[in-house]
Amino acid sequence: MSKLLFLLGDQLSRTGPWFDQLNPKTDHILLAEVSHESTKVTSNKVRTTLFLSAMRHFAADLEQKNYRVRYIELDDPNNTQTLEGELQRAIDELSPDEIHIVRPGEDSIRKQLLTFNPIEHEDTHFFTTPADFADHARGRKQLRMEYFYREQRKITGYLMGEDGKPTGGKWNYDHENRSSFDKHGPGLIPPPKIFPPNQITKDIINLVETTFPNHPGDLSTFHWPVTPDQAQQALDDFITNRLPLYGQYQDAMWTDSPWLYHSLISSSLNLKLLDPRDVCLAAIKAYQDGLVPLSATEGFVRQILGWREYVRGLYWLKMPDYLNLNALNAQNDLPKCYWTGKTEFTCLSQAINQTLKFGYAHHIQRLMVTGLFAMMYGVHPKQIHEWYLATYFDAIEWVELPNTTGMSQWADGGIMASKPYAATGKYIQRMSNYCNECPRNPSHRTGPQACPFTTFYWDFLLQHRQTFSTNQRMSLQLRNLDRLEPQEINDIQEEANRFRKTI
Template sequence: MSAPTLRLILGDQLSLANPVLVNADPKRDWILLAEVSEEASYVPHNRHKIVLIFSAMRHFSAELRERGFKVIYRSFEEGVPSLYAAAEAGLKESSAQAVLVTAPGEHRLLVDMQSWESKLGVTVLLQEDDRFLASRDDFESWASGRKQFRMEYFYRDMRRRYRLLLNEEREPEGGKWNYDAENRGGWRAQITVPERPAVAIDDITREVIALVDQCFSSNPGDLSQFRLAVTAAGAQSQLDWFCEHALRDFGNYQDALAEESPWMFHGLISMYLNIGLLEPLAVCEQVEAAWRDGHCSLAAAEGFIRQILGWREYVRGIYWHAMPGYAERNTFEAKRALPPWFWTADTDMRCLSQALSQSLELGYAHHIQRLMVIGNFALLAGLDVTEVCQWYLAVYVDAFEWVELPNTLGMALHGDHGLMASKPYAASGKYIQRQGNHCKACRYDPKQTTGEGACPYNSLYWHFIDRHQDYLTKNARMGLIVGAWKKRDASYRKAIVDWGDRILATVLD
C-alpha cells in the first residue's frame, strides 16, 4: 500500500464533492478538520457564523467516519492556533507523506499555504475548488481583452454554458436574459410573510453554542435566536421550503424593506452554499424546475438564479483577478472612522437601525439592506473603506473575503475605481421610502433635506455629489445629476452642504 495522504478540509469546504475527497482511500488516507483560533478570531465573527461552521464541521466529520474514513478532528477547546499547526500535528499522528487541500477562498490563506511545503518537508498539493461553476481560468479567459467587467455579459455566458432557463433554440426563456425590472417592488404589507420552520437543535449544536457563548462572549450575535441548518440534509430542507412557500413572491419583493420581517421571501441559503452544504448548480436546477412546474414566475426564477450563477461566480472571479491589490483600493479616499453605533445599532435612522440590529443579532441582512441602506450610508458619509469591509466580514454569517470584499468595496463603496459597478450606488432617503415602510416609524422625514427632522440620507447624498463632482462628471450615468446640481442656486447648494457637514459632525458620533 502506498504512503497515506493527509487530506485537509476547511470549514467552508464541507461537501462530499470536495476535490480532496475524490479518490480518497478510507483504508489508507486520513482526513483532517480543525477548529483553529486564528480563523475563528481574525475578525470578531458573528457568533451565529462560528456556531454554524463549528457545528457543521463536527457533523461532517461524523458523516465521514460513518463512511469509513479515518478522521483527525481538532476542536476549539484543544487550542490549535492555526491551520498550519493543525497540519503539522496531523502529519505526525497519521505518518502521512503528503498534504492535500482544496485551495482556500481567501488570498491570505492561499499565500500561507503556498509556503507549507518547504516548512513541513512534505509534498503539499493545492487542488482547485471545482465546486464553483467558473474556474479562475474561466474567468480570466472571459475577462481577457475587456475594458469593462460587466456581470450581465458574464451571466449570459454562464446561462449558455449550463443551459439554464433556455428554450430549445438555446435562447433565453421569455425572450429576455434579465427580468430585474420586474423584481423591484416596494413593501406596503400587501401580503402575509410566511412563517419559516424552526430548525431542530441537536446535542452537537447545543455543545457548540455553549462553547461559543463562553469563548466569544463579546462578539455580535444573539444565539438565543440561532436557527441555521448544520448538515447538507438540513440545508436542503430549507431550500425545499423556500421553493414551495417563498419563491413565488421572491421576485416581487426581493428589493423590499419591511418592518414586519427580516427574512421576507428570501432564500436564506447563501451561507449553506458558501460552506459547502449546498451545491450551486443543483440549487439553480431546482429553482428552474420549480418555474417549469408552475410554482413561480419566470422573473422570480431568473432573478434568483442570476444571484448564484451570475453574481456569486462573478464576484469570486473579480476577487481573484484583482487581488491582492484590490483590498487597497479607495476611489474616494474615504477615511472617516466607523461610528461606534455600527456595533450597537443605536441610531435614530430607522432603516439603518433595523438593518444594523438584525445584522448584529442574526448575522443576516438581505442585499438591499447591505447595499442601499448600510453601504449607501457608508458611501455617502465617506466611512473608511477598510473599516467598513472588516465590519461586513465580521457580522454576516455568509461572509468570506472572496465574496464580501468585491460586494462591499466594489459595489457598496465604489472603491475599486468602477471595476465592478458602472456607477456609485448612491441614493437619497426617497429610495428607501419607496422600497419599504421603515420611514413611517422614523423620526426623520424623507421629504425634507435640511433642518431638524430632515432625513440624513438626503443632505448626505448631495454632499457626496458636491465633494466628488469632478469624478462623477466623467461618469455617463452620474453626469446629468452633477449637471443639475451645478445649475441650482449657489445659496441653495451651500445650505444643503452646510447641513450635510452638520450631519457628519453629529450623526457620526
C-alpha cells in the first residue's frame, strides 16, 4: 500500500502527525512550486520568495530524514504551474494507492484537492479545529471574539489562576494597550533579528526576480525567517527585547518605523515554522519569570489564542459565501496608489510603501490606514481583499479574508465587528506623527487642507445613515450628523467626490 502526501507551501511543520503514517521506503511526499499561486493575485515578490525558500529548506530537512521527496521547482520544464496539475502528474507517475493532504488554508484549493478523493488530515498547528468553532458558534446570535477567547483561556489554562479566574482578575488589558509615542518618538527600539539570505534563498531570489519581474516587492532587503530554527530565534529575540512594551505601543505608528515593538512572527506561524502553543507558552513563561508585565503578555496571547483562532474558525464556518459579501454595496475600484505607493498623504504613503517594499505593515496600519481608507472610499471588498492577499508576506486566505472583509471593511454586515471601524484623520493624528509631515490637516473636512480621512468619514456616515440607524453602537456618531447644516453636507459630499476622482 503506497502513499502520496501532498504538502503545500504553508504546511511546513516538521512534527505533523501525518508523518507517522508514512513509510519512508515506499511513500512519497510531494511539494510543488507553481506560478499560479503567485499570479492569481499579483503576489509580492517577498511573499513568493519566503514561501519558496521555506519550502526548499523543508524539503532538504525531509531528505535528511530519508523521506522520498518529489520536489517540483518553479522552472522545471514539465511543471504544469498549478497545484492540481502537479498532483495529477505525481499520481500518473507514482500510482499511489492512497493520497493524503492536510487541510489547505484556502477554500477553493481545498475543494480542488478534494476532487482527488484524498485522506484529509486536520492541521494540528492550531489550538482549535473548524468543528470546534462550529460547536462554539452553534446557537449563538453573535460571534464575538472575546467570548471565544475566554473559552480558549479556560480550555488551555493559559493565564488562568487555580481558582478558575483569569490571572490578575481581568480577562483583557486592552485599555492599557493604547498608548502613542510622545513627540520624541519611539527612540531606540532593539531592532528585530534578521536573517540574511543563504545560497538557497539567493537562488530563489534570482528565480523570483526573473519569473515575476513586474510584481511588487524589494528583495534586496529580504530577511525573513525561512526555517524553524530561525523562527525560534526571531521569537526569542522578540520576547526578550520587545514584548515588555508590545502591549503599550501595539497601536502606535511612526514615520519610517515599520517594526516598532511588533513580533513579526505571523509568517512563521502561518507557514508552520512555529507552533502557536510554543509561542504563547514562551510569552507566559516570560511573565511568570517577572520579565514582562501581565498586560503585554495577555495582549500578545489574545492575538494568537484569540484573534488568530477566531478568524480561522469564522473563515471555515462562513466560506464560500464570505468571499462575496458586500454589506455596504461598495462598488469603487481600488485607488492606483495602493499599487504604486504614489500619494501625497503621509499615512497612506507610509503604510503602502512599507507594504510594497517589505510585505509587512503592522495591524493598526492595515486596519486603520489602508483598510479604513478603502472602506470609506467605497472600494469593492473583493478588490481590497485581493490587494491584501497579494501584498503581505503572511497572507493566506483563511486569515486575510476575515480580517479584510469582516474587520476592516464591515462587508460582512457585522458578523465579526459590531460596528465599522470608521474614524476621522484625528485617530491617525492621535496614534502617530504622520499628520505632522502631511500637507493636509486632520481637523479639516473641506477646503485646501482637507484630510481625506476626515472628509470620507462624514461622507461615509451620510451615505450609510440608514444602514446604521438601528445600530446602538453607532448612535453617537450618527447624532453628530444632525448638527450639520445642509450647506456643510453639500460641501463634504463635493469634497469627497473630488477626492474620489483625484486619488
